[in-house]
Amino acid sequence: MADKKFPSLWIETGDGGKICVVMSGAYGPETHLPFVTPAEDLVAAAEMDYTAYRREIQRLYEEHPLFEPKLDISVSELEDLAAEALLLPSMLQEIDPLSFFELGNLLDRALRMRDDGSASFLLHAGQRLLQALEVPIYTQIRLRNIMEMTFDGMERAAQQERFEKLRSVYPKIAEFCNPARLDGYENVILPLPVDNVYQLRLVELMLYFRQEKQRIARCDYCWNYFIPKTKARALYCDRIFDGQSCKKRGANLKRKKGPEQDDALKLFKQLRDRMYARMLRYQDAPENQRDRLIPMTPMQYDEWETNARQARREYMAGKIKAEEFLRRIDTTHELTSYNTVKQELPPEESFWQKRVAADLDFDPEQKYPASFMVLDLSKPMDHPQWQYYTREELIQKDQKGHQSLRNKYIK
Numbered sequence: 001m002a003d004k005k006f007p008s009l010w011i012e013t014g015d016g017g018k019i020c021v022v023m024s025g026a027y028g029p030e031t032h033l034p035f036v037t038p039a040e041d042l043v044a045a046a047e048m049d050y051t052a053y054r055r056e057i058q059r060l061y062e063e064h065p066l067f068e069p070k071l072d073i074s075v076s077e078l079e080d081l082a083a084e085a086l087l088l089p090s091m092l093q094e095i096d097p098l099s100f101f102e103l104g105n106l107l108d109r110a111l112r113m114r115d116d117g118s119a120s121f122l123l124h125a126g127q128r129l130l131q132a133l134e135v136p137i138y139t140q141i142r143l144r145n146i147m148e149m150t151f152d153g154m155e156r157a158a159q160q161e162r163f164e165k166l167r168s169v170y171p172k173i174a175e176f177c178n179p180a181r182l183d184g185y186e187n188v189i190l191p192l193p194v195d196n197v198y199q200l201r202l203v204e205l206m207l208y209f210r211q212e213k214q215r216i217a218r219c220d221y222c223w224n225y226f227i228p229k230t231k232a233r234a235l236y237c238d239r240i241f242d243g244q245s246c247k248k249r250g251a252n253l254k255r256k257k258g259p260e261q262d263d264a265l266k267l268f269k270q271l272r273d274r275m276y277a278r279m280l281r282y283q284d285a286p287e288n289q290r291d292r293l294i295p296m297t298p299m300q301y302d303e304w305e306t307n308a309r310q311a312r313r314e315y316m317a318g319k320i321k322a323e324e325f326l327r328r329i330d331t332t333h334e335l336t337s338y339n340t341v342k343q344e345l346p347p348e349e350s351f352w353q354k355r356v357a358a359d360l361d362f363d364p365e366q367k368y369p370a371s372f373m374v375l376d377l378s379k380p381m382d383h384p385q386w387q388y389y390t391r392e393e394l395i396q397k398d399q400k401g402h403q404s405l406r407n408k409y410i411k
């Protein structure tokens with residue numbers, strides 16, 4: 001194969017469930033990435049940090065003269081943009097050689113677009129270049145959404161159950177990743193060709209579902225994915241933030257509060273989130289549909305929260321027992337009993353999870369504005385206040401308490 005026409009990409013299966021990604025450009029030798037397990041590669045891909053790279057693309061959109069609103073665009077502006085765009089992939093060369101390879105092909109194709117003669121050709125050509133640069137980012141967004149739907153809260157599940165969960169949310173993807181597609185190829189070394197990095201991730205998912213040795217879980221503390229080392233229940237990973245591992249921090253949070261207090265406070269939080277969600281639903285519903293909902297006006301919510309906070313303070317100070325605490329906060333009788341703190345409210349899917357499930361390309365950076373002003377009319381006041389929300393706060397609102405401990409406890 002001396003003269004290859006097309007750049008290509010494939011996975012080679014190897015011994016012990018390991019795989020090797022092979023990249024082959026139009027020129028030069030093939031590159032073999034180190035052997036890894038599919039689980040390891042998926043976790044690493046979901047965690048890749050594109051922040052700086054993404055910022056540079058954004059900067060081009062916002063500041064490059066080609067995109068300034070005006071009547072005339074000169075060829076030299078496009079040439080200048082292309083020169084800048086071609087520099088960006090090198091930011092990824094070290095941390096993500098696979099995306100670097102893919103970008104090389106994509107940019108090559110984008111640059112070879114023929115002039116279609118239209119007046120807006122230059123502008124479109126510039127946009128296409130930047131869209132090509134964004135491909136690694138969108139690939140990761142999809143992978144993260146798939147992983148959130150498949151691995152979040154599934155630590156104790158069997159592989160088959162994780163696969164079924166994926167199938168229930170994104171059936172087309174599950175069809176592609178169905179491990180049964182490789183039945184009959186046990187113990188055979190296979191080259192599995194793919195069209196792009198996104199497809200490669202799906203093949204890795206398929207290979208992941210074929211094995212039982214490794215499982216992917218989500219760390220309760222940092223919210224990243226990890227591979228537990230033993231079969232025992234694993235809540236936290238070994239990553240280190242600010243000098244302390246998630247395992248250690250998780251254990252400390254638990255110890256500080258004691259197991260019972262922790263459970264009672266969890267119920268408090270769940271109840272509060274539920275009341276809050278009810279209030280939002282009630283507030284957002286058109287007048288004529290409100291009778292279908294459990295009524296919860298902002299005033300009623302305020303009343304509930306004031307009362308619940310007071311009970312919480314007394315409980316934290318040791319003035320009342322868990323039983324009384326629960327009785328006092330559960331004014332709408334959601335809990336089955338007050339004798340035990342070992343219970344959960346039946347889970348309600350958060351708005352965030354609904355959005356992820358409904359849209360494979362769900363990208364928090366696009367769906368939530370960087371900041372948001374809202375006129376706070378929830379409290380009767382002579383002078384209603386403008387309230388300012390950051391993107392993180394908007395996301396937290398939609399996640400309604402279903403989020404990492406790191407985000408919950410660290411400001």
Ligand SMILES: [Zn+2]
Binds near residue numbers: 219222
């Ligand atoms: Zn962690």
